[in-house]
């Protein structure tokens with residue numbers, strides 16, 4: 486495992502290629518300082534006003550997928566206040582066992598900020614079955630649920646006769662997922678090519694022994710459906726110069742976002758503001774750490790290094806302390822929800838952990854064999 490010369494990103498992140506020792510995200514950050522963000526905003530404004538619905542009976546002119554968290558709160562305000570749009574916010578919500586109180590309050594907060602929020606919840610029975618199958622197959626339960634979170638937004642756009650679909654980050658530019666790049670930086674119509682959507686297809690869903698009539702919420706509209714309904718996905722993050730974990734958190738906090746109550750030593754959420762609508766993401770980040778040698782703390786710390794808030798060497802002890810942290814209670818509640826024991830949970834996690842990066846002997850949690858940040 487090699488680390489980026491500038492930050493603490495290891496080259497074990499899937500799809501990452503370092504150029505002259507530097508990771509794509511550092512390269513992106515460096516290049517982006519030279520861009521004319523005001524001009525991008527002008528271009529984006531022109532694009533969305535060309536594609537928005539005019540005179541729609543609901544008064545809405547676009548849709549925006551939201552979870553109620555820091556990113557979606559900021560996007561909703563940007564779409565309305567900076568771009569002059571009136572988006573219908575679409576939230577695909579979790580079953581009651583998974584949804585947090587903060588998640589539910591934060592959706593209400595969007596209502597209070599003056600937005601119409603359309604909530605849709607796929608059947609919890611199917612949700613649970615698919616989540617269990619995805620976890621046992623790959624130790625990543627979110628593989629199935631992300632399908633629903635991504636697919637619900639264009640589906641509701643089609644259902645409501647709205648063509649403009651607003652999205653946040655451009656994963657191609659911001660995370661180095663090149664398969665999602667469109668014809669322009671703001672163009673999100675290649676989103677269907679991203680790992681989450683391309684890797685889990687209809688065949689997989691049908692192979693899970695569930696009623697065919699229940700897989701609808703997990704199907705991202707096809708290319709021909711996009712063309713038929715003239716859908717255009719637009720990445721708003723493309724024109725937001727200070728898009729970031731901390732900036733989004735601070736700005737959303739100012740308008741009522743409620744943060745996570747549990748300590749970072751139980752959650753590895755260093756700013757108490759990430760993925761607030763549910764808590765099992767904490768164990769998913771821990772598993773990512775055992776698979777690839779980096780977790781959620783790395784993502785925060787890297788952003789702080791890139792924006793000059795801390796130095797690379799100041800970041801090392803933070804990553805050492807917080808990456809892979811997850812309190813037992815989250816593992817217990819998740820295991821109970823999908824109907825496995827915590828022993829089965831750990832057996833599955835160990836099966837998918839990287840034996841070159843972690844000592845997997847014994848019964849405790851895997852121990853890292855690498856030194857964070859060592860060049």
Ligand SMILES: [Zn+2]
Pocket residue numbers: 489490491492493494507508509510511512
């Ligand atoms: Zn880097």
